[in-house]
Amino acid sequence: MAVRTEEARVKVYRNLDEIAKKYHFAPLDEGLNGKPLRKNLMLMTLTHLLDKNCLLVGEPGWGKTTGAKIIVAKLSGLPKDLYDSVEIRGNPQKYEEKLVGRPDYGQLAQGKEAVVWQATFGVDDIIIDEGNRLPYDSQDVILQGVDTGLWIYLNRVLYEGKKPMFMTLNERTGYHQNGLLPALKDRMDIVIEQKYWRTGDAFDFDEAKRRVETELCRHDYTQVALDALAKGYEPYKKALAKRPVNGHITAEEKTAVRQDMLSLELDNDAMLFIQAFMAEINYSEQYGCKRSGDPSSPDTHDKHYAGVSVKNSFSPRSAMAVTDYAKALAWFLQDRVVGLDHVRYVLPHVFAHKAEFTDEYKNTHGGDRRKDNEILHLANTLVTEVAKRYSDTIQPMKNVIARVRKQDLTPEERKAKKLKLSDGTP
Structure with a gap:
């Protein structure tokens, strides 16, 4: 059945409105022709729809990573706690096996070469928290995957297609701040600053957090998916086929919207x-x-x-x-x-x-x-x-x-x- 792009557009608007009202503080900003826009929320949504890479900057604690996970959970239909579980967390000890994959030790004991891929690549959006804290060698490892969706470990290749990526970078990280490789920085299509909201929003934090926990998280689903990964990457992907968050943008709708945009x-x-x-x-x-x-x-x-x-x-x-x-x-x-x-x-x-x-x-x-x-x-x-x-x-x-x-x-x-x-x- 053909996707009606106008209906998909309305669905995008509805999701953004729901995110702004219930889950994530997204103040109105200067727009075009005198019409205010929720700039950050809109640009992050466009990043997801275009399969682009977004760099989120700002002071620690202002919701860069959390905001990205809330938005992609609502748009993709995969629960936020799954994204919590599979995000890449930048630190100086993050070596290749923690980023991409590791040998399957059971197969290795039998003299066979096989790879256990990281769960990150199975979800719709890649989240990297504090990417500037990754060592340069690890940044080199993810360059091709970030750009093309092709991941390589040992002599094995995993191709999941180009996926949107959200990488956060704190303004001040103290020790072990490596910065970003120029090549990785060039692959970040857009930068957004997460900053101060309205003072009145401070009294709504607890309620927004409760809504995220009850409406965007599915702990049983996440546990089943991660248990499936222990059996193999294909069972994991099969477990992710069901999308428990209601009202999300389907893969067919996303493709149709992207084609409509680029036309x-x-x-x-x-x-x-x-x-x-x-x-x-x-x-x-x-x-x-x-x-x-x-x-x-x-x-x-x-x-x-x-x-x-x-x-x-x-x-x-x-x-x-x-x-x-x-x-x-x-x-x-x-x-x-x-x-x-x-x-x-x-x-x-x-x-x-x-x-x-x-x-x-x-x-x-x-x-x-x-x-x-x-x-x-x-x-x-x-x-x-x-x-x-x-x-x-x-x-x-x-x-x-x-x-x-x-x-x-x-x-x-x-x-x-x-x-x-x-x-x-x-």
């Missing part, structure tokens, strides 16, 4: 702005292609553009993430075309954690009045600056080119013959 088209302004942003970040007169090892360009021309404010490039993965999240945002807002505003809304969240802003840019803008953490504020500021240059230069030229094609120039403009198109046509 939307970007208008010219949206495409040109992404190209303008990439050009400003990734190219300089002084060094050509952007390289993290090069110093900041001293060239006068380069100093007018965004590339001198960041150390890292804007990678192809980032470009794909901006496009996909902008489309998903337009779908969520029921807009038929993906415009410049959609791109500007998601772009800071795609680039903030990857940019590595220069000390000069931090000194200039880090002390501004702001509502977001430093990297998101700096990314918002940078995107605003690029948008102004786009509005002042590229957009007027694009409008004139459109008028030329429509033969809509004034007699004075025709007589002046100063305008040149990119193909040389006067």
